Amino acid sequence: MNLAKALIVARREYRVNFRSPGFLFMAFAFPLIILGIMFFITQFIIERETSTDDFQKVGYVDNADIVQPGVETPEGYFALDVPEVEAVPYIEQQLKDGVADAIFVIDANYTLTGQVDVYSQKNVTEALKEDIDRFLSDHLVAQADDLQVPAERLVEPMDVVFRTLDTDERQSEAALIGRFLLPTIFVFVFFIATSTTSQFMMGGVVEEKENRLMEILASSVRPLELLVGKLLGLSGLAFTQIAFWVLTGAVIALTTEQGRDFFSGAEFQTSDILLMIVLFVLDFVLMSAIMLGVGAAVTAEAESRQAGGFIGLIAVLPIAANALFFTNPNGPIPVILSFFPMTSPVAIIMRIGLTSVPTWQIAVSMVILIASTVGVLWLAAVVFRLGMLMYGKVLTPKLLWQSLRENQNTPVMTPLSE
Amino acid sequence: MTTNNSNSSVADHAIFVQAITKRFGNFTAVDHVNFEVNRGEIFSLLGPNGAGKTTIIRMILDILRPDDGQIQVLGGALTDATKDRIGYLPEERGLYKNVKVLEMLIYLGQLKGMSTHDVRVRALDLLERFGLSDNTKSKISQLSKGMQQKVQTIATILHKPDLLIIDEPFSGLDPVNTQLIQDLLYEMKAEGVTIVMSTHQMHQVEEMADRLLMINKGQRVLYGPVKEVRQTYAQNAVIVEGEGNWTTVPGVKEVLAGRNGHEAKLMLAPGFTPDDVMQILASRKDYAVRRFELAVPSLNEIFIQVVGGNGSRAEARYNDVRAAD
Numbered sequence: 038m039n040l041a042k043a044l045i046v047a048r049r050e051y052r053v054n055f056r057s058p059g060f061l062f063m064a065f066a067f068p069l070i071i072l073g074i075m076f077f078i079t080q081f082i083i084e085r086e087t088s089t090d091d092f093q094k095v096g097y098v099d100n101a102d103i104v105q106p107g108v109e110t111p112e113g114y115f116a117l118d119v120p121e122v123e124a125v126p127y128i129e130q131q132l133k134d135g136v137a138d139a140i141f142v143i144d145a146n147y148t149l150t151g152q153v154d155v156y157s158q159k160n161v162t163e164a165l166k167e168d169i170d171r172f173l174s175d176h177l178v179a180q181a182d183d184l185q186v187p188a189e190r191l192v193e194p195m196d197v198v199f200r201t202l203d204t205d206e207r208q209s210e211a212a213l214i215g216r217f218l219l220p221t222i223f224v225f226v227f228f229i230a231t232s233t234t235s236q237f238m239m240g241g242v243v244e245e246k247e248n249r250l251m252e253i254l255a256s257s258v259r260p261l262e263l264l265v266g267k268l269l270g271l272s273g274l275a276f277t278q279i280a281f282w283v284l285t286g287a288v289i290a291l292t293t294e295q296g297r298d299f300f301s302g303a304e305f306q307t308s309d310i311l312l313m314i315v316l317f318v319l320d321f322v323l324m325s326a327i328m329l330g331v332g333a334a335v336t337a338e339a340e341s342r343q344a345g346g347f348i349g350l351i352a353v354l355p356i357a358a359n360a361l362f363f364t365n366p367n368g369p370i371p372v373i374l375s376f377f378p379m380t381s382p383v384a385i386i387m388r389i390g391l392t393s394v395p396t397w398q399i400a401v402s403m404v405i406l407i408a409s410t411v412g413v414l415w416l417a418a419v420v421f422r423l424g425m426l427m428y429g430k431v432l433t434p435k436l437l438w439q440s441l442r443e444n445q446n447t448p449v450m451t452p453l454s455e
Numbered sequence: 456m457t458t459n460n461s462n463s464s465v466a467d468h469a470i471f472v473q474a475i476t477k478r479f480g481n482f483t484a485v486d487h488v489n490f491e492v493n494r495g496e497i498f499s500l501l502g503p504n505g506a507g508k509t510t511i512i513r514m515i516l517d518i519l520r521p522d523d524g525q526i527q528v529l530g531g532a533l534t535d536a537t538k539d540r541i542g543y544l545p546e547e548r549g550l551y552k553n554v555k556v557l558e559m560l561i562y563l564g565q566l567k568g569m570s571t572h573d574v575r576v577r578a579l580d581l582l583e584r585f586g587l588s589d590n591t592k593s594k595i596s597q598l599s600k601g602m603q604q605k606v607q608t609i610a611t612i613l614h615k616p617d618l619l620i621i622d623e624p625f626s627g628l629d630p631v632n633t634q635l636i637q638d639l640l641y642e643m644k645a646e647g648v649t650i651v652m653s654t655h656q657m658h659q660v661e662e663m664a665d666r667l668l669m670i671n672k673g674q675r676v677l678y679g680p681v682k683e684v685r686q687t688y689a690q691n692a693v694i695v696e697g698e699g700n701w702t703t704v705p706g707v708k709e710v711l712a713g714r715n716g717h718e719a720k721l722m723l724a725p726g727f728t729p730d731d732v733m734q735i736l737a738s739r740k741d742y743a744v745r746r747f748e749l750a751v752p753s754l755n756e757i758f759i760q761v762v763g764g765n766g767s768r769a770e771a772r773y774n775d776v777r778a779a780d
Contacts, residue, residue, distance in 0.1 A: 257539075
């Protein structure tokens with residue numbers, strides 16, 4: 038393969054599609070739409086955060102001995118005696134029994150570390166956090182001299198850690214939101230980037246067929262060079278699109294307080310991010326190869342759109358079935374969609390945001406996805422080679438099969454009238 | 456036949472095709488075809504629709520692979536470097552509709568191995584020559600059909616090919632642009648470029664081509680220098696135009712009406728040659744001859760005769776005559 042020629046094709050595909058109205062809309066208008074969605078979500082969260090209605094009874098465990106009898110305590114706050122052994126199960130039981138809506142434990146080394154563990158069955162709101170903050174401040178100030186409280190403790194009374202009852206996983210409040218929302222946003226971005234660029238791929242091939250350009254191109258470049266060039270060029274376009282969105286997100290995150298709060302919740306592991314990138318690349322190649330094959334097999338743009346729409350419909354299944362993912366991310370449908378190659382990247386990422394996906398499932402999904410991508414790429418190359426000169430004739434699956442059985446280089450029908 | 460010229464090597468030929476066969480399923484599109492194209496000649500590929508011409512061209516360009524046989528181009532097997540020395544204008548040709556003329560030419564030139572600078576300079580030069588210098592920034596879709604055809608021609612010769620393969624180069628062109636392309640082809644031939652031209656316009660072949668290959672139903676039916684092919688089909692007859700009673704001319708067996716109502720076709724009796732008849736007419740005062748020529752059929756007539764009749768018999772006849780020579 039002549040890589041230099043493939044790169045010429047790649048450069049052209051990138052430049053021409055970059056300037057197309059479709060790409061410009063997706064690249065620039067889409068972040069604004071996302072921004073709008075985030076704004077509404079943030080507003081919704083703020084609305085919830087300003088309320089302490091769900092926390093009428095708040096127990097506290099004072100292991101640092103800082104609570105002073107003379108200091109005014111907010112209504113509903115009460116001291117809780119907790120046994121030294123099996124303290125956490127005891128606290129959980131109290132919450133389950135409804136003795137308290139939230140219990141916070143002031144660590145024995147609190148004055149040095151500021152550590153306060155907040156337990157609750159509900160999401161702890163910003164308003165409750167502020168109330169606890171104020172409670173601790175008041176008590177610290179009242180005996181600052183006696184306890185020799187470090188100045189930083191007076192400025193920043195607590196380093197709060199929230200604990201959920203189900204898993205006892207330490208999760209910051211922002212992380213709870215982030216883990217839920219960011220994968221959803223990521224999936225959306227991921228899906229749009231993959232589907233738009235693969236549509237460009239199909240559109241380009243159909244255009245070259247419709248405009249009778251294929252034969253001119255085929256006299257200069259080999260089908261494989263053309264195919265690789267298109268894949269490289271449009272991959273670059275997809276990454277440009279995503280890079281722009283990530284940059285937009287980063288700017289929002291760094292320039293607004295709400296944005297910072299929102300994005301600070303993204304406590305993804307490095308392995309999660311790596312997995313997402315690998316899934317994205319594989320999904321992009323798979324979808325592009327499918328679209329390329331469809332573009333080479335059909336005769337007109339209208340036909341390609343129908344086929345592309347159907348493929349897009351399959352790929353969007355996990356998003357359409359999001360309710361099933363939210364209610365039971367390890368249920369049969371989410372698991373099946375995690376194994377089906379056209380839906381697995383989106384399904385896996387959605388589940389990562391919602392639950393702990395078993396490693397074996399990720400491994401099986403990856404193996405199926407890689408095998409399918411390689412297989413589809415090979416088939417797309419064959420279809421491309423067979424179908425590219427069949428002007429006005431559809432390369433049907435039957436014809437493809439017959440051609441494959443006889444000779445991979447030639448369709449079983451005359452490609453073009455003499 | 457001239458297929459295997461023992462005195463010439465493969466390297467002497469721009470194209471060397473030996474016994475190529477191409478099948479699509481059960482249909483044999485090209486059946487054991489042999490031919491050679493000499494360097495620097497204009498070679499015409501003829502045949503009715505569906506004869507196998509485009510398939511042969513595609514096999515030469517390695518777009519399709521022959522099932523059997525051997526093809527060598529510009530002295531060897533087709534490589535990427537060889538591809539860059541070939542200009543190809545297919546019959547089914549097109550351009551990117553929403554791309555500017557110069558941008559598209561630069562892309563196609565780059566694919567032929569040219570640098571961006573070189574292709575830009577060359578493209579601007581050719582656009583000016585073809586009267587399209589005001590359209591360098593126009594989108595292809597804004598051009599007329601004739602202008603698009605000129606852009607396609609420019610794209611084909613942009614990289615100064617050594618071998619030009621053109622399918623119906625004059626279709627859709629007005630007489631002025633036909634002349635423009637014709638002059639260009641002559642100019643390229645003079646520079647040593649080999650030109651393979653597939654066309655249905657027989658008068659262009661008669662006028663321009665040095666040699667021809669006619670294909671019918673995938674098989675070679677005629678092959679050789681254009682003049683020789685026409686001579687082979689010449690009858691023992693002359694075309695005359697003038698005054699006199701042609702039936703009484705000694706050696707004339709039959710007089711047929713000519714094509715335009717003024718001329719007559721004199722069929723000669725065995726033993727008489729056109730020279731004999733010309734001498735007789737020149738010596739007689741009762742005949743005034745304004746035109747006298749051999750009754751050589753046009754390629755169009757030969758085409759109809761060969762394609763409409765028995766192709767293999769036609770080549771056998773051609774071969775017999777050549778063997779006798």
